[in-house]
Amino acid sequence: MKADPTHQLKLLDVAELDSRAAQLRHQRAHLPELAEIATLEAERTELTDKVRDARIVVDDLTVEQVKADREVEQVKTRRERDRNRMDTGQITNPKDLERMQHELVSLERRIASLEDSELEVMESLEEAQQVLDGLGIRADDIDARLGELVTARDEKRVTLDSQLDEVGAARGPAVEGVPDDLMALYERLREQKGIGAALLRGRQCGGCNMTLDPSEISRIRSTPADDVVRCEECQRILVRTDESGL
Numbered sequence: 615m616k617a618d619p620t621h622q623l624k625l626l627d628v629a630e631l632d633s634r635a636a637q638l639r640h641q642r643a644h645l646p647e648l649a650e651i652a653t654l655e656a657e658r659t660e661l662t663d664k665v666r667d668a669r670i671v672v673d674d675l676t677v678e679q680v681k682a683d684r685e686v687e688q689v690k691t692r693r694e695r696d697r698n699r700m701d702t703g704q705i706t707n708p709k710d711l712e713r714m715q716h717e718l719v720s721l722e723r724r725i726a727s728l729e730d731s732e733l734e735v736m737e738s739l740e741e742a743q744q745v746l747d748g749l750g751i752r753a754d755d756i757d758a759r760l761g762e763l764v765t766a767r768d769e770k771r772v773t774l775d776s777q778l779d780e781v782g783a784a785r786g787p788a789v790e791g792v793p794d795d796l797m798a799l800y801e802r803l804r805e806q807k808g809i810g811a812a813l814l815r816g817r818q819c820g821g822c823n824m825t826l827d828p829s830e831i832s833r834i835r836s837t838p839a840d841d842v843v844r845c846e847e848c849q850r851i852l853v854r855t856d857e858s859g860l
Contacts, residue, residue: 615795615796615799615841615842616838616840616841616842617792617793617795617796617840617842618793618840619839619840619854621791621792621793621796622796622811622842622851622853622854623853623855624788624789624791624792625792625796625800625810625811625851625853626811626812626813626853627788628785628788628789628792628800628810628811629800629804629809629810629811629812631781631784631785631788632785632804632809632810633808633809634781635778635781635782635785636808638774638777638778638781639778641774642770642771642774642775642778645767645770645771647763647764647766647767647770648767650759650763651760651763651764651767654756654759654760654763655760657756658753658756658757658760661749661752661753661756662753664749665746665749665750665753668742668745668746668749669746671742671745671746672739672742672743672746675735675738675739675742676739678735678739679732679735679736679739682728682731682732682735683732685728686725686728686729686732689721689724689725689728690725692721693718693721693722693725696714696717696718696721697718699714700714700715700718796842799842799851800851803849803850803851806849807821807848807849807850809821809850810850810851811850811851811852811853812845812850812851812852812853813852813853813855813857813858814826814834814843814852814853814854814855814857814858814859814860815855815857815858815859816857816858816859817831817858817859817860819845819847819848819850819852821845821848821850822845822847822848822850824845824847824848826845826846830846831859831860834852834854834858834860835860839854
């Protein structure tokens with residue numbers, strides 16, 4: 615393939631812009647905030663499940679405590695009723711009095727047992743509530759941090775997108791006048807190699823950084839300036855200038 619040396623030289627400007635665009639896209643895809651956001655979002659999802667489970671425990675224990683409170687009050691009410699009947703002389707039969715006294719003893723034991731159970735439920739509820747509160751605090755912390763990270767990420771994306779737009783706008787004038795066949799070769803190589811053209815500087819390919827052997831340098835030196843030269847190592851277009859050392 616042949617191409618005017620000035621058109622070949624323009625490929626270096628195009629390659630520089632494409633390299634810059636690739637760097638910007640890489641930065642955009644690998645922002646430091648992204649990894650932390652992914653980690654926190656995964657933790658937040660897991661935390662949501664834990665909060666749901668912890669709230670179920672709290673709700674169940676709350677119902678259990680209400681039931682325990684009601685049972686204690688019911689037995690205490692019965693005890694007070696029986697005591698009142700004895701104290702006011704409503705029961706005069708000795709056997710009935712003895713039976714009532716035994717019942718009061720049983721009620722006292724029942725109350726003590728129920729109050730112990732009630733206390734256990736209260737302690738369990740307190741612990742469960744602490745767990746739920748702790749999860750809620752962690753969730754709030756994650757949400758706050760995620761907000762900061764998303765804001766920082768979006769701000770950086772806006773900056774990088776703006777820079778990408780500038781590079782894209784500069785590429786049009788850079789490729790202007792370059793023959794279609796040369797540009798097609800460059801684009802094909804860019805897709806394969808990331809960089810389609812490179813400067814031959816000091817007998818070294820600017821694409822793969824390999825130093826060309828003397829026989830290859832001799833061949834390139836004898837090649838007409840309008841011939842499109844390729845690096846034998848990486849196959850990129852080699853653009854010759856005064857820096858090439860030929």
